[in-house]
Each structure stands twice: as structure tokens, then as C-alpha cells.
Amino acid sequence: MPSARRGKEQAIRTYKLCLLGFGNVNRALVSLLQQKDEWLRDRGIGWNICGVASRRLGWVANPEGCDPAKLQDLNPENSGGSGELADDLQDWLRRSRPDVVFEATSLDPDTGQPAIDYIRAALHAGAHAITANKGPVVHAYRELQALAEVQKRFFRFEATVMDGVPIFSLFRESLAAVELKSLRGILNSTTNVVLSGMEEGLSFEDALAQAQKIGVAETDASHDIDGWDAAVKVAALVNVLMGIRLRIEEVQREGIRGLTGEKVRAALNRGCRYKLVCRAGRDGNSVTASVRPEILPISDPLAGVSGTSSIVSFETDIFPGLTITEFNPGVQATAYGMLSDLIGIADREKSSSALATEQEQ
Numbered sequence: 001m002p003s004a005r006r007g008k009e010q011a012i013r014t015y016k017l018c019l020l021g022f023g024n025v026n027r028a029l030v031s032l033l034q035q036k037d038e039w040l041r042d043r044g045i046g047w048n049i050c051g052v053a054s055r056r057l058g059w060v061a062n063p064e065g066c067d068p069a070k071l072q073d074l075n076p077e078n079s080g081g082s083g084e085l086a087d088d089l090q091d092w093l094r095r096s097r098p099d100v101v102f103e104a105t106s107l108d109p110d111t112g113q114p115a116i117d118y119i120r121a122a123l124h125a126g127a128h129a130i131t132a133n134k135g136p137v138v139h140a141y142r143e144l145q146a147l148a149e150v151q152k153r154f155f156r157f158e159a160t161v162m163d164g165v166p167i168f169s170l171f172r173e174s175l176a177a178v179e180l181k182s183l184r185g186i187l188n189s190t191t192n193v194v195l196s197g198m199e200e201g202l203s204f205e206d207a208l209a210q211a212q213k214i215g216v217a218e219t220d221a222s223h224d225i226d227g228w229d230a231a232v233k234v235a236a237l238v239n240v241l242m243g244i245r246l247r248i249e250e251v252q253r254e255g256i257r258g259l260t261g262e263k264v265r266a267a268l269n270r271g272c273r274y275k276l277v278c279r280a281g282r283d284g285n286s287v288t289a290s291v292r293p294e295i296l297p298i299s300d301p302l303a304g305v306s307g308t309s310s311i312v313s314f315e316t317d318i319f320p321g322l323t324i325t326e327f328n329p330g331v332q333a334t335a336y337g338m339l340s341d342l343i344g345i346a347d348r349e350k351s352s353s354a355l356a357t358e359q360e361q
């Protein structure tokens with residue numbers, strides 16, 4: 001092995017990773033870890049997947065590390081080869097001893113559970129917790145953040161809003177001294193795809209059926225169509241970026257069910273577009289937030305965002321207008337949000353240990 005490479009190998013810290021929820025997002029994360037493995041090792045980050053769990057898989061633990069190439073075949077009928085089955089969450093954490101737990105279970109918008117309990121247990125067990133699930137951020141951000149600080153661990157959630165787009169880290173790091181006054185955006189892709197379909201001549205029902213056919217919308221799309229998903233995202237952004245407690249019920253919410261193809265096309269003929277717009281505005285220590293269909297002039301940057309793309313525009317005390325647009329994201333972008341959280345944590349740990357060494361000398 002060349003000496004430069006050997007030097008890098010010596011500096012590698014291998015993180016024991018556990019995946020809680022093994023659907024689209026965490027499976028994409030495994031592929032991404034494999035794809036970026038060399039880059040990560042060059043940055044001093046090694047990894048081993050020591051546990052995988054889901055409702056149907058149960059709690060699979062393997063402290064020696066699972067073979068990532070075989071993980072994609074893991075299914076409820078074939079979990080034995082990857083490790084031993086633990087009895088429950090606590091037993092799983094005890095056996096797999098993770099440094100980081102990636103939580104990507106299904107969203108329960110009403111309670112954020114059981115993901116909140118999972119993250120709490122991971123932090124108590126001494127692991128960092130990274131989630132793609134908006135529920136814990138909306139329902140328990142302050143508690144989990146405080147617990148992470150007590151445990152000297154990190155709670156991170158970059159993938160929860162606009163997939164892997166660096167919004168939370170942008171405000172935490174580069175915009176740390178900036179005050180967010182308001183935000184406006186399009187944060188739900190299903191409704192945006194349905195609105196685009198109606199502009200192209202379809203009825204509401206046909207546009208929704210088409211969105212379901214191409215896999216953008218779920219069979220029961222009411223969560224998106226009635227504005228719940230967008231409201232959850234607004235609440236997550238407000239709770240974290242404005243530091244103001246906002247519950248989902250406090251977001252004024254109207255979905256796109258009341259719109260017809262005729263209405264949408266009539267607006268287009270007048271040079272305007274219907275969009276499901278998310279808004280939040282700070283007023284002192286309180287905030288007003290809404291999700292509702294609005295008619296926007298074509299010249300509005302939000303009007304130019306169609307299909308599965310999304311956009312958010314921030315008004316701050318320093319930057320009057322700062323806009324981020326995400327074009328056609330895939331699940332890989334969400335997985336990237338989680339990977340970027342891992343890289344951020346590893347970098348922080350590296351800096352703290354370098355500082356500690358310096359102080360000892």
C-alpha cells in the first residue's frame with residue numbers, strides 16, 4: 001500500500017451504523033454509502049452496518065457488520081443471514097452498539113411516534129440520531145435536541161424537508177447569526193404534479209390518477225391533497241429555523257381539492273398559476289403560518305416550479321430574499337441528506353478530538 005494511502009487509512013474512524021426502517025430511504029442510503037465509500041475513507045470516515053430493523057423484519061443485529069452487498073435482498077422472509085434477531089429496541093441497541101442510528105420509519109403526522117421513542121432510545125444508548133422523518137422534528141424537536149446535548153451527541157434531520165437540500169445546516173452554520181423573518185415555498189410534490197396535470201388539460205381526478213400511476217402520489221393521497229404534508233414541513237421549518245413552537249393544527253390549511261381543471265386553466269389563460277403555497281411569518285415571538293392554493297403571476301419564481309420540483313424563499317434581516325430551488329429530486333437526494341448529516345457529525349467529532357489533543361499538549 002502506498003505510504004500516503006496508508007497514512008489516510010490510519011486516520012479512519014469506523015462508525016457503527018444502525019438503520020431503523022428499511023424502506024426506500026434507508027435502502028438508498030446503503031447504496032449511497034457504497035457509492036461514496038472511497039470518498040468517505042479519504043475524509044477519514046469508515047462505516048459498518050451493525051443493525052437493521054423494520055416492522056416486518058424485526059430487530060436484526062450484527063455487531064461485526066452486515067455485508068452491504070447482501071442487504072438489499074434483506075426481506076421479512078430472509079433476515080437470518082444478516083445477523084441475529086434481537087428481542088426489542090433496547091436489546092437491538094445493546095447488541096449492535098451503534099455510533100449512529102438512521103431513523104427512516106413512516107411518518108405519523110399526529111404524534112410523531114414511534115419515531116420519537118426510537119430516537120430518544122438511540123440517544124440514551126449513546127448514539128447520534130439522524131432522521132428523515134418529519135414527525136420527531138415537529139412534535140419533539142426541543143426535547144430531542146436538549147437530550148442530544150445532555151448526551152453529548154447530535155440529533156440531525158437534514159433529509160426531512162426538501163430531501164437532501166442543505167437548509168437546516170445552512171441556517172445552523174453559514175446563517176447562524178441571521179434572523180429568519182418569513183418564508184414562502186412550494187414543498188409538496190404531489191399537489192404540484194396534480195396542478196401541472198390540470199394545466200395540461202386534465203380534470204382534478206385524472207391528474208391525481210396520473211400522479212398515482214407514475215408513483216408520485218400514494219393510493220391514499222389525501223395527506224398531500226389536503227395540505228397536511230406541506231403543513232408538517234412548514235411546522236418543521238418554523239420550529240427549527242425560527243425557534244418558535246408551532247403545532248401542525250396551528251398552520252391554517254386548505255388543500256387543492258376545491259380546484260377544478262377549468263379554474264386552473266382559466267388562471268393560466270390570464271398569465272397566472274395556481275400553486276399550493278406554504279407561508280410562515282414571524283411577528284415578535286409568535287408566527288402565522290398557512291398552506292393554501294394561491295394564484296401567482298407567472299413572473300413569480302414560485303410559479304416557475306412545476307412537477308416534482310420544489311422551492312423555498314427566505315426573508316431574513318440580512319438577506320432580503322434568499323431562494324433555494326430543487327429540480328426533480330429522487331430518493332437518492334433524501335439519502336444524501338442523511339449522509340451529509342453523518343459527514344457533519346464526523347467532522348465535528350474530528351475537530352473536538354483535535355482540540356482536545358492540542359489542549360493536552
Ligand SMILES: NC(=O)c1ccc[n+]([C@@H]2O[C@H](COP(=O)([O-])OP(=O)(O)OC[C@H]3O[C@@H](n4cnc5c(N)ncnc54)[C@H](OP(=O)(O)O)[C@@H]3O)[C@@H](O)[C@H]2O)c1
Binds near residue numbers: 133
Ligand atoms: N421517500 C422519500 O423520498 C422521502 C423524502 C423525505 C422524507 N421521507 C421520510 O422518510 C421516512 C421513510 O420514507 P420511505 O420512503 O423510506 O418509507 P417506506 O419505503 O414506506 O419505508 C418505511 C419503513 O419504515 C418501517 N416502519 C414503519 N413503521 C414502523 C415501526 N413502527 N417500527 C419499525 N419500522 C417501521 C417500514 O417497515 P416494514 O416495511 O417492515 O413495514 C419500512 O421499512 C418517512 O418518514 C418519510 O416521510 C421520505
